[in-house]
Amino acid sequence: MKKKMLLMAAALLLTVSASAQFHEGKGYIGASLTGLNLNYNGNDGFNFGLEAKGGYLLADNLMALGMFSYNHNGNDAVADHFTLGVGGRYYIIQNGLYLGVNAKWIHANHNYNDIMPGVEVGYAFFINRSVTIEPAVYYDQSFRKHSDYSTIGLKVGIGIYLFDD
DSSP, X not given: OHHHHHHHHHHHHHHHHHHGGGOTTOEEEEXXXXXXXXXXXXXXXXXXXXXXXXXXXXXXXXXXXXXXXXXXXXXXXXXXXXXXXXXXXXXXXXXXXXEEEEEEEEEETTTEEEEEEEXXXXXXXXXXXXXXXXXXXXXXXXXXXXXXXXXXXXXXXXXXXXXXX
């Protein structure tokens, strides 16, 4: 009985501490590691990517994001590419579960350009008051060639929620 009560109290504390993080006016800095064969599309070989994000909570539970990423791709036709994008997150419940939408412009050598809208579902797991580990599942839809470049994958990131306190 004591274990159940202690476990319930710990869960309540985690939920309460997380709920304070998604209030209007907070800043956000994040970085993600993608690839390492954790994504799939019809045209890639070895794939590795790094993504940097910056954001701001416009309202409670609603974040606007800007992002930049670099991806190394083993396919000679596409090769390495850079991405610039904007997006948003909505924190569904106060414990950190979120839905995200974005639009990315991708540029690679060999005159490859693509616009890719995407969606993601993730979780902001708080390590302490402001630092999170953020696993997410994502899907990016290619306008250039759906079967070769649309991507479904998994990414793991670290986020830092900046406070104005």
